[in-house]
């Protein structure tokens with residue numbers, strides 16, 4: 001069977017066929033994720049050239065959008081069924097392979113270098129497994145992406161680049177549960193999840 005699709009940013013979910021039920025044998029699925037605005041980069045390049053100012057190079061660099069993929073669940077028949085993840089849009093090009101994933105441990109975060117990422121799921125003719133679920137998000141290069149704002153809460157800090165810190169607060173009737181402060185780490189991952197604002201009365205009961 002064939003499956004998969006072309007996907008766009010800014011974010012979404014990819015699951016193996018039939019997830020959370022076992023995927024088929026002989027599955028051959030291809031997904032290509034592309035950022036929402038691939039033209040954005042060349043637009044900035046032209047602007048720099050026109051201005052002739054080297055200092056304008058920084059906004060260009062920090063505005064390049066890339067794809068971040070985070071697995072929530074992962075279980076493929078070890079050694080026989082594989083998920084290959086690559087950079088760019090040339091599906092199957094061995095020079096662009098980032099990871100060849102199999103087995104049942106949840107992989108680390110995968111971050112592309114360009115504005116596209118491809119995934120190729122290939123299963124053999126026997127024995128299936130649960131499959132996988134992954135969330136993709138478009139982020140600025142050198143950043144962790146927008147983690148969001150808690151419902152009934154607010155956030156201090158508006159930049160999501162490496163080393164940047166965000167601080168969360170909740171409205172007066174609500175208590176903050178989780179990390180008050182998170183930092184964007186070099187691996188493009190926040191040091192913690194966005195916290196929740198929980199009604200104080202609910203906490204007591």
Ligand SMILES: [Ca+2]
Pocket residue numbers: 025077080081123124125126127128
């Ligand atoms: Ca198999």
